[in-house]
Amino acid sequence: xxxxxxxxxxxxxxxxxxxxxxxxxxxxxxxxxxxxxxxxxxxxxxxxxxxxxxxxxxxxxxxxxxxxxxxxxxxxxxxxxxxxxxxxxxxxxxxxxxxxxxxxxxxxxxxxxxxxxxxxxxxxxxxxxxxxxxxxxxxxxxxxxxxxxxxxxxxxxxxxxxxxxxxxxxxxxxxxxxxxxxxxxxxxxxxxxxxxxxxxxxxxxx
Numbered sequence: 001x002x003x004x005x006x007x008x009x010x011x012x013x014x015x016x017x018x019x020x021x022x023x024x025x026x027x028x029x030x031x032x033x034x035x036x037x038x039x040x041x042x043x044x045x046x047x048x049x050x051x052x053x054x055x056x057x058x059x060x061x062x063x064x065x066x067x068x069x070x071x072x073x074x075x076x077x078x079x080x081x082x083x084x085x086x087x088x089x090x091x092x093x094x095x096x097x098x099x100x101x102x103x104x105x106x107x108x109x110x111x112x113x114x115x116x117x118x119x120x121x122x123x124x125x126x127x128x129x130x131x132x133x134x135x136x137x138x139x140x141x142x143x144x145x146x147x148x149x150x151x152x153x154x155x156x157x158x159x160x161x162x163x164x165x166x167x168x169x170x171x172x173x174x175x176x177x178x179x180x181x182x183x184x185x186x187x188x189x190x191x192x193x194x195x196x197x198x199x200x201x202x203x204x205x206x
Contacts, residue, residue: 016072020058023075028054028184057184060191064202067159067195068166076181077166077190085171086160087113090153092145098156099143102199104133109189109201111165112138113153116172117180118165120189122201157198166190 028050061070061077068077090113108123112135125134131143141154155161163169165186168179182190192201 014062016070017058017062019072020061020070020075021054023073024054024058024184024187025050027075027181053184053188057188057191060188064191065195066166066190066193068163074181076168076179076187079163079167079169081167081169081176081179082160082164083176084174085113085118085169086158086164087155089158090155090161095154095156096143096145099133099154100131105201107192107201108199109157109162109193110135111155111157111161113155114151116177117168117170118155118161120165120182120186122189122192157193159195162193162195162198166193 032047058075066077068079070076071078104123104126106123106126109120110123111118112121121135121137123133124136127133127140132140133143134140138152166182168182170177170180192203194200194202
């Protein structure tokens with residue numbers, strides 16, 4: 001552990017930054033080991049860019065204004081978990097009304113409910129003419145209706161929902177379960193959440 005932390009000391013950063021970088025780096029390397037990647041050049045490129053994204057994420061987590069606590073050891077956000085997934089006020093009409101109440105912007109962080117937990121995604125394309133938008137991972141969402149056959153559900157952001165998404169809170173059979181660790185990408189997205197105004201994302205520094 002000491003040797004790995006020392007890799008980041010040249011950045012002349014705080015001990016918290018070094019510890020956070022180390023935890024993120026260890027977790028991502030463990031994740032890569034489990035991947036079935038036949039294209040070695042693709043893996044090499046991902047490994048090459050990993051230090052940049054690790055340091056960028058750690059820096060943003062320490063700088064951003066957030067109501068959540070940082071768990072340095074696990075490189076994640078921490079908060080008290082609700083007894084149930086926070087889905088009150090999230091029916092289709094309420095969700096669509098929220099997204100239609102303002103001009104959407106690219107990069108807006110949105111919560112997506114999966115079967116057992118909530119994840120973060122971001123808007124990368126807006127089709128105003130057809131009242132829909134596309135997110136980076138989960139694709140298109142219609143702001144006039146929602147596809148009931150889609151395995152995920154778009155939610156409107158609020159403090160409880162975004163807290164659950166950032167911390168990886170998980171519920172199985174409507175009971176609390178071990179948290180789902182957010183990906184490096186989700187952690188970076190969590191740093192673009194404007195907790196004072198969910199309709200306006202914070203810029204993510206390069």
